Amino acid sequence: EVQLLESGGGLIQPGGSLRLSCAASGFTFSSYAMSWVRQAPGKGLEWVSAISGGGGSTYHADSAKGRFTISRDNTKNTLYLQMNSLTAEDTAVYYCARSSGVLIIPFNYWGQGTLVTVSS
């Protein structure tokens, strides 16, 4: 059974940093591209970042470029999102999502999400 378990969310002050993790199990982690998708309170889905199965290619939304870094450790079956210079606009539930294969989208598995709140 495919499982994605996010962690690392919490309350952080503006300008601070946070690292999210997504522990994957139930599939060959290195064979699949992975993404982070966020959802601000009461708002729609917003894709944040993606990374290829081997980790050699990464993609970021404009809102994340220069501040967020996606990475993965295929030996630990874990996906990461390093978030720096956080602002109130980054407040959201952050979902880890697995692609159906080599392509970034569609996302056929999602984690339960971890809430990041940026506030003083």
Next chain:
Amino acid sequence: QSVLTQPPSVSAAPGQKVTISCSGSSSNIGNNYVSWYQQLPGTAPKLLIYDNNNRPSGIPDRFSGSKSGTSATLGITGLQTGDEADYYCGTWDSSLSAVVFGGGTKLTVL
């Protein structure tokens, strides 16, 4: 403002049919596969349709997808109260090198 345009809300009676549109451009829907996601209240999104018109195993055939040019459509027949949810279209945008989603459509089953 989302790259893909969806109606904010749609509604229909139980047992009826509803369609949800998703409009884009040649850099996204026009040249890439579209997927659709259902998000029930308080839960993570779930894949409903992939590659324009394919259903993952376990998704009932009441849900269907289609694409024409730079637009895509999700159809739901035999509406049930349990279908009340937010629905999102998504695809790859080749110009942005990014995944783009529609703003979401809230389905109300009256």
